[in-house]
Amino acid sequence: MPCTERRDPFMAEKMDAGQTDDHKGETPRTSEEELDFSYTQNRELSWLRFNDRVLDEAFDETVPLFERLKFVSIFGSNLDEWFMIRIGGLSDLTLLKHQPKDNKSNETPAEQLQAIFAVLPDYVSKQQRALDQIESKLATRGLERLKIDDMSDADHSAANKFFLQQVAPIISPQIVDPRHPFPNLRNGQLYVTCSLNGPEETGMLGIVEVPSALPRVVELPAAKELWRYTLIEDVIRDHLFELFGEYVPTTSATIRITRNADIDPDGEGVGEEEDYRQHMKRVLKLRQRLQPVRLEIQGALPKELEKFVLAEIGLSKKRVFHVRMPLDLGYVYSLEEHLPADTRATLLYNPFQPQTSPMV
The missing domain is CATH 1.20.58.310 (Polyphosphate kinase N-terminal domain)
Structure with missing residues (x-):
């Protein structure tokens, strides 16, 4: 019959707790101390x-x-x-x-x-x-983006025509004051903002949502072997003086808010009778209203109005990014079709031609 060693219950308890006599007086190491984060x-x-x-x-x-x-x-x-x-x-x-x-x-x-x-x-x-x-x-290879200050009279005329025919009929300028509450700024949407001075009030906030139904890129009169364009938000900023009646815009900026979208689409569950497409539609709408995590500003927004916007959306100053470049560069893919024919091949990767495998 094999011999088995009896284990003393008291000693077993001490050993499990790391308190044997050999290590008496030593402080047990925590799990964090055992990890080397280098x-x-x-x-x-x-x-x-x-x-x-x-x-x-x-x-x-x-x-x-x-x-x-x-x-x-x-x-x-x-x-x-x-x-x-x-x-x-x-x-x-x-x-x-x-x-x-x-x-x-x-x-x-x-x-x-x-x-x-x-x-x-x-x-x-x-x-x-x-x-x-x-x-x-x-710009030296046939594709140039113009800012408002760099436009010629012909460029301003083309931009003005685009604004009057396509932009003005569908935008809704808003003035934020005690009588008009701060609007919900949707996730990823571009807004043109400005400081407004009125007959009796100064330093109010004006907001115009950049219509997503229209293309970002606005074509300008072309020069020889050069396709020129500007962006719709710049066109709107150039026409702010027409949008707020007796209120005069002083400075302007384009802003964009990024909101928290870390939500579980199935977190609330889907009802047995609910169409999953409708459920996802509700989830995507919810993404537009969740807590902001970043504010981007392109242009000149007075410090007082910037503080006001941050207070309204509940965002700290360290999450504000002031930039000179356009917000949301997704429009660049639409420019490819306007590359000049004589330089197009040198500006793009060679097109990939699928080939049949010799093993087939």
Whole structure:
């Protein structure tokens, strides 16, 4: 019969608790002390470095010029989605009484956000530099974006015609004052804002939603071998003086709010009799009204009005990004069809021709 050793219950309890006589007086190490975080990195900062490598393609001289412009746009769209999901999720976690720590960096959600917003401005500035370089080179290759101040009389005439015929009939200017509450600014939507002075009031906020039903790109009279355009938000800013009656706009800016979209589409469940398409429609509408996580401003919005907007949407100043470049660069893909025929081949990748596998 095999011999078995009896285990002393008291000693077993001490050993399970790490309190044997050999280690008497030592403080048991916590799980955090056992982890070496020098071998891991924060997930969000790692993702930002990945997206930075996407932007590096826009600086690569071996990449065709218009394809480099696409990489600038891809960097921006990646950042938008990341803000909506990852920053939105971290922002929700900061509301918890006991914030969980990240197992890669040992940081709470609030500490992660602090580290993220410390490095973000450099990435946005780099995107701006890339866009400036590429647009200046494209202007010599047959594609030019004009700002309002750079337009000729003929350009202003074409932009004015577009505004009167297509924009003016469908926009709804709003004045925010004690009699008109602050409107809901939808996620990702562009708005033209301005400071207004009236007969008896000054420094009021005017808002015009940029109509998404119209194209962003407004064609201007073409020069020889050069396709020229401006953006619809710039056309609206140039005509603000016509929209608010006796109120006079002084300064203007284009703004865009990014909202938290980190929601579970099936979180509330789908009713047995409910059409799943209608359920998803409700979820997508909800995304338009969730908590803001970022405000972008292109142009000059007075500090007082900026503080007012931040207070109304419940956003801190560190989440405001002032930029010179257009907000939402998704329009660049529509420019490809307007590339001049004589330079088109050098501005794009060679088209890929599918081939039948020799093994088939």
